[in-house]
Each structure stands twice: as structure tokens, then as C-alpha cells.
Amino acid sequence: MADKHQHDEVVCQGFVELATDYLEGALPEDRRDLVEEHLVVCDSCKTYLEQIEATVEALPGAGRDEPVPDDTRAALLSAFREWRTER
Amino acid sequence: MNAYKFLRPGAVGPFSGVRWLPGEWVEAEALSACERRHLPLWIWEELWEVELGGVVVSRAHKLRAPRARLGRQIEAWTPTSAKAFARACAWRAALHASGSLRDAGFGDAAETFAGGGDLQAVRRLTSELWDELPHAVRRPIGMASDGASDALDTIASDDPYEVVRGAAVVAYTAAMTAQHIGGSDAHDAERAHQADWLAAELGLV
Numbered sequence: 328m329a330d331k332h333q334h335d336e337v338v339c340q341g342f343v344e345l346a347t348d349y350l351e352g353a354l355p356e357d358r359r360d361l362v363e364e365h366l367v368v369c370d371s372c373k374t375y376l377e378q379i380e381a382t383v384e385a386l387p388g389a390g391r392d393e394p395v396p397d398d399t400r401a402a403l404l405s406a407f408r409e410w411r412t413e414r
Numbered sequence: 415m416n417a418y419k420f421l422r423p424g425a426v427g428p429f430s431g432v433r434w435l436p437g438e439w440v441e442a443e444a445l446s447a448c449e450r451r452h453l454p455l456w457i458w459e460e461l462w463e464v465e466l467g468g469v470v471v472s473r474a475h476k477l478r479a480p481r482a483r484l485g486r487q488i489e490a491w492t493p494t495s496a497k498a499f500a501r502a503c504a505w506r507a508a509l510h511a512s513g514s515l516r517d518a519g520f521g522d523a524a525e526t527f528a529g530g531g532d533l534q535a536v537r538r539l540t541s542e543l544w545d546e547l548p549h550a551v552r553r554p555i556g557m558a559s560d561g562a563s564d565a566l567d568t569i570a571s572d573d574p575y576e577v578v579r580g581a582a583v584v585a586y587t588a589a590m591t592a593q594h595i596g597g598s599d600a601h602d603a604e605r606a607h608q609a610d611w612l613a614a615e616l617g618l619v
Contacts (some may be wrong), residue, residue: 356444356473360474360475364455366429367579368582368583368586397417413470
């Protein structure tokens with residue numbers, strides 16, 4: 328009903344752009360404070376951040392523990408080449 | 415200067431994930447805490463007094479220092495007081511929006527919004543009047559209604575995390591409603607009012 332979230336959306340859009348830098352500790356202190364202030368009141372961005380964290384943690388392990396089978400690799404490469412050709 | 419720190423259960427930093435040990439000095443490049451006036455911005459489940467050491471710098475809504483240690487936990491900050499804070503903030507949002515209702519010719523509804531009685535009534539009246547409201551006044555009234563809904567959800571919750579998150583959100587809504595009506599000065603005044611409410615209710619010096 329209300330459009331208070333118009334304000335939130337602007338803040339959330341800005342947050343999405345800052346999320347990776349925030350996780351890497353690359354933000355200046357004042358920007359980091361703004362991100363954390365926003366996270367106190369925004370569950371959506373908190374969840375988004377947790378998902379990125381989980382993805383970053385999971386990816387290196389997945390690469391080491393589960394090598395891509397040769398036939399899967401070939402199928403993926405073939406699909407990718409076809410996609411590039413179609414473009 | 416009195417400094418405070420909101421933490422997750424077990425004295426865990428909400429962003430660092432580091433567990434603080436009461437009374438034990440911690441050293442780092444920039445440890446954060448906040449002044450009483452900024453408490454409404456940083457709400458989590460536990461509230462602690464914190465002693466800062468070294469050069470203390472005030473930046474925006476935080477204090478930074480190279481040394482810090484937890485003092486006493488503010489035991490008065492509980493889910494019950496967080497719910498009371500959410501309710502008080504929802505009524506502040508409704509109060510800020512009441513002038514818009516009055517200006518639009520809905521005097522009786524404005525009295526209800528300004529009255530501090532039943533939050534359900536704020537939500538119900540907003541729903542009933544919505545189609546009749548001029549577009550120019552819908553926003554603050556809708557925000558007040560959202561604040562009432564969030565506060566009612568907060569008050570009904572048994573989950574401590576949902577309670578403190580709800581309290582923080584309703585406080586934010588009240589501040590943004592004030593800002594919509596009166597600009598950034600009104601926003602800051604609302605946040606100051608919230609900080610004073612917390613200090614009085616929690617017995618902070």
C-alpha cells in the first residue's frame with residue numbers, strides 16, 4: 328500500500344553495487360558504515376549478502392572436490408560454441 | 415563520553431562475528447561503538463556499555479577507537495522493551511502523518527492517528543480511506559500504516575531476532591515519515607526523540 332519502499336529501493340540498489348567490496352573489506356570506512364546501517368533494517372539485503380558469502384565459500388571447494396566429467400565438459404563447450412554462433 | 419554497543423546474542427559482533435568478552439580489552443585498527451543519540455540506528459538483541467581507549471573519533475553515526483572493552487550489559491533491553499519501542503515508534507509515525515490527514519479534511523481519522531490508542535485502527539482507517547485520499551498525502555499515511563503493521567507483527571512475535579529487527583524497522587519508518595513531512599531536520603529530530611525514549615526507558619545516563 329505505502330510507497331515507503333521507494334526510498335528503500337534506491338538504498339538497496341546502491342547496496343547491491345557495494346556488496347562485493349563490502350565483503351572484501353575494500354570499502355572506505357564511511358561507505359562501510361552506511362552499508363551496515365542499512366543492513367540493520369533491510370532483511371532482503373542481509374539475505375543477499377549471506378547468499379554471496381555462501382557462494383564465495385562454496386565455489387572453490389566445489390571446483391576441487393567435484394571435477395567436471397569429460398563428457399559434461401564437451402557438452403558444455405559444444406553448447407557454448409553453438410550459442411556464440413547463433414549470436 | 416558514554417559509549418554503547420548493540421551485539422547479537424552471546425555478545426557477538428553483528429557484522430564481524432567476533433565474540434566479545436566482558437571486561438577484556440580488545441585492540442584493532444578501528445573498533446566501533448555509538449553514542450546514546452545514535453542507538454536507534456544500530457538495534458540488535460543485546461545492548462552493552464563499552465569503554466573506549468586511545469584516540470576516539472566520531473564519524474557520522476559511529477564512534478571509532480583503537481581499544482575497547484565491554485562494561486555492563488543493559489539488562490533493561492529485552493524483547494519486551496524492544497516491543498514497547500516499536501509501539502512507541504509506530505505511534506510517532508502516525509502522529510507525523512496525522513497533519514496530512516487533517517489537511518485533507520479527515521479530521522476524525524487525524525485524531526485517531528494522533529491519539530496513541532489502537533494501532534489496528536491506524537491500519538484499518540488507512541485501508542478504509544485510501545481511495546478517497548489525495549495522492550499528495552498518501553505517502554506519509556501509507557508509511558504510518560506500514561509502521562503500525564510492522565509494530566503489530568513485532569509485538570506478536572516470540573522470536574527475539576524478529577522483535578529487534580521489527581523495532582529497528584519501525585523506528586526507521588517513523589524517521590522517514592518525519593522526513594517526508596518536515597525534511598531532514600524533522601528526520602533528525604525524530605531520531606533524537608527515539609534516542610531519548612530509549613535512554614529514559616533503559617535508564618541510560
